[in-house]
Amino acid sequence: MILASQLRKAFNAGTASEKVAISGVDLQVGSGEFVAVIGGNGAGKSTLLNLLAGAILPDEGSIEIDTVAVTRVPEYARAKMVARVFQDPMIGTAPSLTVQENMTLALMRAEGRGLRRALTMSRRDTFRQSLAHLRLGLEDRLDALAGELSGGQRQALSLAMATLCPLKLLLLDEHTAALDPRTSELVMEATVSLISRSELTTLMVTHNMEHALAYASRIIMMNAGQIVADIGADEKKGLTVADLVARFRIKDDRMVLSA
Numbered sequence: 193m194i195l196a197s198q199l200r201k202a203f204n205a206g207t208a209s210e211k212v213a214i215s216g217v218d219l220q221v222g223s224g225e226f227v228a229v230i231g232g233n234g235a236g237k238s239t240l241l242n243l244l245a246g247a248i249l250p251d252e253g254s255i256e257i258d259t260v261a262v263t264r265v266p267e268y269a270r271a272k273m274v275a276r277v278f279q280d281p282m283i284g285t286a287p288s289l290t291v292q293e294n295m296t297l298a299l300m301r302a303e304g305r306g307l308r309r310a311l312t313m314s315r316r317d318t319f320r321q322s323l324a325h326l327r328l329g330l331e332d333r334l335d336a337l338a339g340e341l342s343g344g345q346r347q348a349l350s351l352a353m354a355t356l357c358p359l360k361l362l363l364l365d366e367h368t369a370a371l372d373p374r375t376s377e378l379v380m381e382a383t384v385s386l387i388s389r390s391e392l393t394t395l396m397v398t399h400n401m402e403h404a405l406a407y408a409s410r411i412i413m414m415n416a417g418q419i420v421a422d423i424g425a426d427e428k429k430g431l432t433v434a435d436l437v438a439r440f441r442i443k444d445d446r447m448v449l450s451a
């Protein structure tokens with residue numbers, strides 16, 4: 193369970209360019225819930241994820257992950273609990289290392305030993321199996337350099353790496369936004385398969401309303417640093433993309449693409 197209470201974060205505080213990015217945010221996410229975070233540009237979505245990851249610390253409020261108070265715990269010390277996948281396929285994997293070396297690095301995050309010692313044959317099988325579930329052909333490319341993979345395969349590898357060790361919270365920051373529509377669907381399907389297999393608690397920032405409606409169990413809408421709507425599974429069932437766009441006057445990815 194993730195519990196955020198009365199979070200506030202301002203940038204450039206006390207200056208003329210002060211910007212309150214998050215204000216009075218209360219959020220409770222149950223174990224295994226998959227929450228889509230939507231909202232217009234500058235609404236505070238990435239800042240909320242940054243606060244949960246520990247990449248930035250709040251000015252006010254508190255954060256608990258499975259009853260552990262992590263409010264002032266920096267990102268590196270939260271890494272065993274929280275993993276994140278970013279929009280840019282170039283972030284999250286090391287291009288000059290192979291697929292299996294990248295995955296070994298992800299394991300070392302939890303185990304902390306040398307790359308050579310950690311890379312054993314049994315690990316290879318484990319890596320192959322976890323990559324096969326993603327259905328992007330990565331299981332046959334363990335020895336390929338990550339830099340030679342397609343954008344979709346790199347995002348899938350980032351996902352596999354993020355979820356290789358037991359996790360309390362997975363944060364997806366527009367992780368399919370830089371991909372073409374077909375690849376974006378494939379990575380989204382891989383995401384859902386991973387999340388449901390591991391019953392992972394997940395927050396996904398997205399501008400793709402179809403993904404939010406189809407895949408998440410709950411949608412929260414942000415505006416001006418606050419959560420302005422919280423749509424549970426039952427209410428979500430009756431909504432269409434057009435409803436969401438009209439109700440919240442926000443842009444959908446596909447509208448941006450076709451504009």
Ligand SMILES: Nc1ncnc2c1ncn2[C@@H]1O[C@H](COP(=O)(O)OP(=O)(O)OP(=O)(O)O)[C@@H](O)[C@H]1O
Pocket residue numbers: 203204211212213231232233234235236237238239240
């Ligand atoms: N490091 C920073 N320094 C100054 N202002 C910032 C910083 N990070 C975010 N902001 C500001 O805080 C507000 C919220 O930004 P945030 O990136 O969280 O929005 P977002 O909802 O993720 O937007 P988008 O959909 O465009 O990515 C914006 O006004 C932004 O300009």
